[in-house]
Amino acid sequence: MLPEPWTPERLRALGVRTDLVTACDAAYGAKRTKAYELFRRGELDFPAVRVGNRVVVPVASLCRFLGLELEPQTTHNSIGSTT
Numbered sequence: 001m002l003p004e005p006w007t008p009e010r011l012r013a014l015g016v017r018t019d020l021v022t023a024c025d026a027a028y029g030a031k032r033t034k035a036y037e038l039f040r041r042g043e044l045d046f047p048a049v050r051v052g053n054r055v056v057v058p059v060a061s062l063c064r065f066l067g068l069e070l071e072p073q074t075t076h077n078s079i080g081s082t083t
Helices: 008-012 018-027 033-040 061-067
Strands: 017-019 050-051 055-057
Touching: 008 061, 017 018, 017 061, 018 033, 018 055, 018 061, 055 061
Parallel strands: none
Antiparallel strands: 017 055, 050 055
16 A cells, blocks of 8 residues: 655644654655654754654744645635625
8 A cells, every 4th residue: 555645734734843754754755764864964954853762843844845835825705896
């Protein structure tokens, strides 16, 4: 079974932060070993911070790197417009 593709909605649903492996999978298609290698070398294109034994990534920064708005754009109809 193939993994579910990373859509803007799926990325936004991650919440405020995510783990390094998830962020690297979404950004580069990289798995665990490559994710930690990129982190150790300082070669990530988004911020990542070690918190205890984990490395966390702000989802807002990940979305910016991927060129996504954190909040989806909504369209508003003008009030009182006549058509």
